[in-house]
Amino acid sequence: MVDHELPEFARTLTAVADYYGKELAESVIDVWWNGLREYDLAAVQKALWAHVRNPDTGQFMPKIADVAKGTQGRTDDQAAIAWSKVDQAVRRVGTYQCVVFDDAVIHRVILDMGGWVYIGGKDEKEWPFVAKEFQTRYRGYRMRDETPEYPPVLIGLANAHNSKNGFRENPPILIGDERKAHQVRLGGTTAPLLGMKSAADVLLPSADVRQIADGRRA
Numbered sequence: 001m002v003d004h005e006l007p008e009f010a011r012t013l014t015a016v017a018d019y020y021g022k023e024l025a026e027s028v029i030d031v032w033w034n035g036l037r038e039y040d041l042a043a044v045q046k047a048l049w050a051h052v053r054n055p056d057t058g059q060f061m062p063k064i065a066d067v068a069k070g071t072q073g074r075t076d077d078q079a080a081i082a083w084s085k086v087d088q089a090v091r092r093v094g095t096y097q098c099v100v101f102d103d104a105v106i107h108r109v110i111l112d113m114g115g116w117v118y119i120g121g122k123d124e125k126e127w128p129f130v131a132k133e134f135q136t137r138y139r140g141y142r143m144r145d146e147t148p149e150y151p152p153v154l155i156g157l158a159n160a161h162n163s164k165n166g167f168r169e170n171p172p173i174l175i176g177d178e179r180k181a182h183q184v185r186l187g188g189t190t191a192p193l194l195g196m197k198s199a200a201d202v203l204l205p206s207a208d209v210r211q212i213a214d215g216r217r218a
Contacts, residue, residue, distance in 0.1 A: 001033075001036070001037045001038075001039065001040060001041045001044065005041045006033060008041065009032075009033060009036075009041060009044065010029050010033075012044075012045050012048060013029060013032055013048070014029075016048050016049075016052060016061075016062070017061065019052065020060075020061040022061055031064075032064060035064040035068070036064060036067055036068065036071075038143060038144055039068070039071045039143065043071045043074050043075075044067060044071060046070070046071075046074065047066075047067045047068075047069075047070030047071045047074070048062065048067055048070075050070050051066055051067065051070060071143075075138075075139045075142040075143050076135075076139065078138070078139075078142050079134075079135035079136075079138040079139045079142070080135065082103055082105065082106050082109075082134075082135075082138050083131055083134050083135050083138070085101060085102075085103070085106065085175055085176055086101075086106060086110070086119070086134065087131070089101070089173075089175045090119065090120050093173050093175070094120060094156075095116050095117045095119070095120030095121070095156050095157060096156050096157045096158050097156045097158060097170070097172070097173050098116075098153050098154060098155050098156040098158070098169075098170065098171075098172035098173065099116065099153070099154050099156065099172055099173045099174075099175050100152070100153055100154070100172045100173070100174050100175065100181045100182075100184055100185045101154075101175045101176055101181060101184060102174075102175065102176030102177040102178075102180035102181040102184060103176065103180070103184065104147050104150050104184045104187060104188070105138060105141045105142065105147060105148075105150075106138070107150040107151055107152075107154060107184065107188065108141065108148045108149070108150040109134055109137045109138050109141070110134075110154055111150065111151055111154075112137060113130075113133060113134065113137070115154070115155070116154035116155060116156060117155070117156065117157055149188075149189050149191075150184075150187075150188050150189070151188050151189070151190070152184070152185045152186070152187070152188025152189070152190065153172045153185060153188070154172075156172075158170055172185075
């Protein structure tokens with residue numbers, strides 16, 4: 001959650017507390033806010049109302065841990081759905097083609113794991129470990145409510161070859177919701193996402209090095 005969402009969060013939490021006949025001091029609301037602010041507001045609200053409706057635990061006022069657990073379950077679901085899209089795309093489209101998913105976080109996670117072609121090169125024995133790593137990384141971004149910078153298109157073998165040899169590139173395959181996939185493509189960046197610089201570029205000029213060395217000898 002972000003700072004401007006605090007009033008809405010406080011209203012939701014106060015409404016839940018009123019339902020249980022509890023009064024929340026401002027300092028207690030601050031504790032809740034700091035304990036849950038890493039999650040997105042919609043996920044927190046959904047977890048709070050799910051607790052209220054839970055027939056086993058709903059008779060008690062929830063604690064921060066209860067809401068965090070409910071929110072974690074939501075990110076587990078999101079990660080599983082995202083992985084299902086990746087798995088089906090690899091099996092049905094393959095990594096010869098470029099692809100655009102309808103979820104920007106999928107792009108970033110696949111980039112972090114080595115890229116579209118690299119993922120598709122894994123065999124069936126490795127596939128469960130690929131799935132686990134993908135879902136762990138995906139949950140990490142979702143739990144932080146973070147959409148990091150990502151490539152607009154995941155490049156396949158065909159366009160990698162075409163680009164290298166100056167041939168015309170093929171349009172990517174859109175995976176999932178077509179409208180959202182278009183938005184993902186428009187929102188990506190082609191700039192390198194990991195800054196790199198030669199050590200020579202950050203070394204002191206030789207004259208400065210000589211001055212430092214002369215000073216040490218003195």
